[in-house]
Structure formats: C-alpha cells, structure tokens
Amino acid sequence: MRPWLRVPGDWRRPDERAAYLTYWCDRCAFGMLHPSPTPDEVARAYDLDYYTHDPHWGRPRRRTLEQRVREHLAWRADRRKPTPDALADVLSGPPLRICEIGCGNGLAAGRMRDLGHHLTCVEIDPAARAIARERGLDVHEGTAERLPAALDGRRFDVVVMIHVLEHCVDPVAAMANVARLLEPSGRFVCEVPNNACRALERSGPAWAWFDVPRHLLFFSERSLRGLCGAQRLHVEEVRYTGYYRQIAEPWVDEEQRIHDALYARGSNGFARNSARRAWGLLARTAFAPAARKYDSVMIVARAT
Template sequence: MKDVSGLLERTAQSQGAQPRCPLTGTLMTRGLTVPMDWRRPVTSRERQIWWNADHSFGQIHPRPALDEIPEFYDFPTYYTHDDPNSLDSAEEERRIGALGRLLGSIAYRFERGAEPTVEWWGSVIPRGARNGLEIGCGNGDRMKTFGAHVEATVGIEPDQRAAAVAREKGLEVHAGTAEDLPPAIRARKYDAIVFSHVLEHTMDPILALQNARDLLTDTGILSVEVPNNASTGSRWMGERWRWLDTPRHLNFFTPDSLRACAQSAGLTVRAVLFRGYVRQFMPDWILDEARITAAQQRRAVTQADIDRQVRHSARLLAATAMAAPEKKYDSVRLICTR
C-alpha cells in the first residue's frame, strides 16, 4: 500500500515556474488560464492549467495546499450536498426557449453511451462479488447502483457534508482520500472499486490508482471515469467548459492520458468506454455554461447570454451527432484489472 509520504514533497516541487509531468517527468507547457472559480466568485482567483502534449494530460499549477482544498467545496449547491438549485426545471426550460428544449430531444436519438445503470454494473462486476468500494463516494447514490451486485459496499469521502448525506441513507462511509486511505478500508480486498468523477479531484492521480490496485482481488475490476477533455464540447468552450470546474478539478484527462495513468499505476486496461452526450444539451448544462461565460466577465448572466449559448449548443449538436466517441461524449471510463 502506497502512502502520502512523498506527496507533500512533490506538491512543494510543483510550485516552480514550469512543472514536470508526473507521467513522463518532462516539462509541461502553459495551457488554459481560468480567470476565476465561477461557483465561488467572491473568493476565487486565477488558475493556470499546464499541459503535457505527449499524453494529452493537464494539471493545475501551482498545486493547492492540502488544507486549502476543503474550501473549494464549501458552498450549498455542490451536487453531492443534495441541496436544490435556485431554478426549478420548468423555469430552466422556459429560459432556454423552444430551440433549447428541442436540442435534448434530438441529441437523445444519437445517444449510444455506456451509462452506468444497475444492469450495466451487472455486466462487469464478477459473479459472486463480496466487497465493493467507492473512492470519493459523495452522497452515496452510486453506491446504491453498483451495490446491487456485491454483498457489501463501503465508501470513502473527504467532504464531510457529502459524507453525512450518504450516512443518512444508511451507507458505510469513512473519512479519507484516494491518496490516504483509512485503515478500515485497507484491511479488506475488493471485487469492485469505483472512481466516478473523482480522479480529476486528486492531488496525485497515479498514487490514487496505485492504492486502489493494491486493494483489488485477483478477479476484481476497477472502474474509473473522468471528464473527457478531448471532446469537441471541451475544445469549443475552453476555460468556459462546464466540466472544467477549476479549482475542484486539479487534473485534466483525455482517453490517452487516462489510459497512461492507469498503466503507470500497474493496472491492465480491459475496456475504454464513453458516456454523456444528451446531458450536454439539457437546460441545466446550457444555463451553467452561459453563467460561466458571464461570471468570467464579472457580470450577471442575461437572457442574451442564454440565447447565445443555445445557438452554440445547436452548432455543437450538428458537429458531434455522428462524431467518433472520443469527440462526442463528455466523459471517458476505463475498466481495469490487476
């Protein structure tokens, strides 16, 4: 089991002017500048994403201090906190108009993603699986989904507010991180380990995957899903892409770099899957990207911003409906074994 003994040292080294890629050790180049945290505009500051072109892998540098990270999630509408958004669905649909409402219906006809349903989990989790683990379980909703196919599930979660929501649902959740797993988690082996939109939040994604690999049974599977920064939606929106979400996201993957990280951690990649097409054309996504654009310009969102975003989404739909999966879907998932 790997530990965090070298993490603080690597974090300190990363504060230099030109960081090195954890995959190759080569110098990274300056990429996107994200002017603010649009979800917390009063306390936000500019963040710089550096990029390794060889593996299409990005990271925020300088890396935040470990004790700085909890405040990134300290707002009521973060999705794992189970607090309602300020707009209800009817109001969201009204604001995007008839064209905006039509986009989701059209996109649905071209959706072929591997959605992680109860049935899908049943197709990848080994028969007779005993223990399941979700690393970064949030409010516990996913534990209930894949937990139907294992005898017992357990989660770890560093966000105390999200963990409390999960425990209220009767789930076993321990405080900890992927890089620093608690003893109760390390005492077992697991037939299914899940990272669902978690690896992008970690300080050291390779260490996180190494720790998980050490906990897999010989026949166990590890599922890891992250935002797909190779998607057309990501490229077109740049620093305004909804899934960029700095500073909560510290790492930025494409299918190639996610595979490279898994292999660097000693995992064998068995499948590369994609999901998340229709949701790029749903009201909440369109509205959020309009809000991000306005927030980064230090002003309130207007109906003109929303209408402009709807037109952007219509062009995106036309460009991606028949595109290759890497360009089409907003998320990529690997299925790995030891």
C-alpha cells in the same frame, strides 16, 4: 507541458480574485493545474453549496418544446444511450465486495447496493458524507491518496472511482492505493471528464466539467491508460459516456452561469454560451468520433 487554459477565478466564489493556470502535455494528452493547491486550499474549494451536498441532485427538470426537440435529436445521435445507472452493466452478476472512493452523497453507491453488492465507501467531504450515511451506507473519512485506517489489510473485488481522480492532488499515490485494495484479478472502474472532447474546445474554462479549482487534473483516454499501466492495471474496456446531456438545458444553463462569472473577471477568449451554441455543438458532434463527442471516459481495468 505547455501553458493551456487560464481561469480568472473560482466561478463559484464571486468575491475571490485568484487566477489559476493549467498546463497540457500533447504527447500524453494530460493536463494539470499548476501550482498545485495545498490540502487546506483543496478542502476550502468544497466549502460551498457543492452538488454532492444536495440529496435530490440529478432529478429531471421541466423543459420547453424547443429544448425537448434539441435534446431528442441529441439522444438520437447518441450511440451510447444513457442508462439509469451506467455501472449496472459493468457490475452485473453475483454480489461483489466493492469499495467506492469518493462516493459523494452516496447516490451511485446506493444504486450498487440495490443491485446486491456489498459497499464500503470513502469520502472526504463531511457534508456529502453525512448524506451518504443517511442512505444507510458504510462511509469512512479519507481520500484516494490517504485511505482510512479502517481499510488497512482489506481487499475488494472492485474499486470504483467515478469523477474522483480529477480531484486528486497526487494521482500516482491514488492509483497505488487502488492497486493495493484490489484482489488478484480484481477490477478497477474509473470515470473522468474527457478533456479531448470538442465541447471543451468550444466552451473553454466555462465547460461544466472543467471546474477549476476543484478539478486539478485533466485526463483523456490516453493519459488514463498510461496511469493504469504504471500500476500494472490492464485496461480491458473503454466506454465513452455523456453526450446528449451536453445539449440539454441544465448543462447549457450551467455553462452560461460559469461563462458570465468568468467573463466578469476578464475571461473573454471564448464566445458567450447560449441555446444557439448548443444547436451548433449538436451539429458539429452528432457524427464525431467518440473521443471527440462524449464528455466523459470510463475504463475498466484488471489487476495483473
């Protein structure tokens, strides 16, 4: 692996001075934070006002006319229009037994339950876990690498990990657990940030989905396929998601805050974010291939 992006600190912790180094493998299109943090350091990274602690996270914001025009053009250029729940189409049909690992505050799990499915959830963050339980969900303490004892011997029709795998210290152990949880011919649904997209190239460490040190691993479609193949999970479908939100004002504002926090600590290798740069990203990506355009990649794999 070659040295990739240097992050001068955790932008969410203004007083922290530690720097982080990431490395990238061109052959397998995969990156990682090195050295890997200890379990205590991982837990501490979430000991702050993280978005999964907010039961109202995800509600729409008011926009100016200029913002609405830019977002509408991005929406028109989005070949994969967002839906209220991207999992609804993947999980359509009769009720399924679903295990969501890393359910956060239970927003997605609640939607799956509302579709008629039977949910069992795993979450390590106590604040997010409390909110998920307030939604009436069956939530157990644990991680993808260290599953709760309550799941011993249980099997599921579907295992879901949405923006979770990038947080894992040991992705091989996490995927081995996924394989063990699946019924024969069960499905694995996994979505991660797409680190092959042009937005990352433009924003660097200020890209909203980079989020070191909470994100420890950096995937592309190629590396995600490779990880599934190592556990004999056959990838049946690949979906790229998340385009027009990159042009939307909440994303632009977030990247501006990240940029300013990192710039104050010496990160000057990337241009300042602004609404004008959002227009530039729209111009560069409106007709780009999916792997370069969308901020996330979802795979649906089946146990073999």
